[in-house]
Amino acid sequence: GQQQDSLTSSQTHKPPQRERTALTSQLPTTQSDPQKEKEMSERVKILAGNAHPELAQEIAKYLGVALGKADVGKFSNGETSVMISESIRDMDVFIIQPTCNPNVNDNLMELLVMADAIKRASAKRITAVIPCFGYARQDKKDKSRAPITGKLVANLIETAGIDRVITMDLHASQIQGFFNIPVDNLYAEPLIVKYIRKSIPGEKVIVSPDAGGVKRAKLISDKLGAELAIIHKERRKAGEVSEMILVGDVRDKVALLVDDMADTCGTLATAAELLISKGASGVYALVTHGVLSGPAIDRINNSGLAELVITNSIPHAEKADKCPKLKTISISHMLAEAIRRTHHGESISSLFTDHK
Secondary structure (H helix, E strand, O other): OOOOHHHHOOOOOOOHHHHHOHHHHHOOOOOHHHHHHHHHHHHHEEEEEEHHHHHHHHHHHHOOOOOOOOOOOOOOOEEEEEEEOOOOOOOOEEEEEEOOOHHHHHHHHHHHHHHHHHHOOOEEEEEEOOOOOOOOOOOOOOOOOOOOHHHHHHHHHHHOOOEEEEOOOOOHHHHHHHHHOEEEOOOOOHHHHHHHHHHOOOOEEEEEEEEEHHHHHHHHHHHOOOOEEEEEEEEEEOOOOEEEEEOOOOOOOEEEEEEEEEEOOOHHHHHHHHHHOOOOEEEEEEEEEOOOOOOOHHHHOOOOOOOEEHHHHOOOHHHHHEEEEEEEEEOOOHHHHHHHHHHHHHOOOHHHHOOO
């Protein structure tokens, strides 16, 4: 079969550096141990599919290990093709592969086929690093005859032979219960708090754009000592918001909308209008996963938002060029630190409990 360009050739592309922040360097790390670092470079292998090669490069660079050689592409009939080009026998293997847009199903299939190839190559342990977990929003039977695709994806991941999952800001924490293997759900909240303190001046109010995100917004408001407001929204159908009601006071304050995901950005654009009409002096949105599908970029550009701050859990270099309001926080150091601690058997929760 004829293969597409392999992953290794696609890793020469570098995202624009202008949007990166220096906040990630302030993450807590343990003191470097030369013996541990040498052991890690020999026993750890970082592999990546085509979902986000730039993130994989950043993680490997932080850990001081070379990115593993894997040719991931497609045969001429469209089937996923994977070839691991070096020995990984008895190694601790980490696959960096967000199952995100624009090719959610291709990215998921690449992850599963890579896991199968790695398992059959006698790796000691396989960890899937999935910063943005696809199908996470299909996590319950919200109407008759609907699937619970999040659970199906969890079953596929386990069946492929993956031993552990590292992800970030799951749409619902209960998704961890879909798995019978360990799942580490990291939080972008410490990085978001640092960005707010460094880059957004003025008296602030943290706003949750829906009732489901109140817990996340409350965590951030407590750390910043800011007030909390909530927007109640009613949906006619998925992706369309019909009515919004603000609970709380935003007059003469900088309103910070906090959410886990920005998809078509209809909610954020409408919420920004509502907050400005209620007297907010400025509106910023801070979101972990910038899906930004459909009309999202136009909506952001035409909205009252001063900035939309997202992480690089999903590649969006092309979209950033079209949207000057888009700012990026890099999560590569947090993921790399989680990988390092997982390999050495250290606590991952202390990444957040030690980091105020």
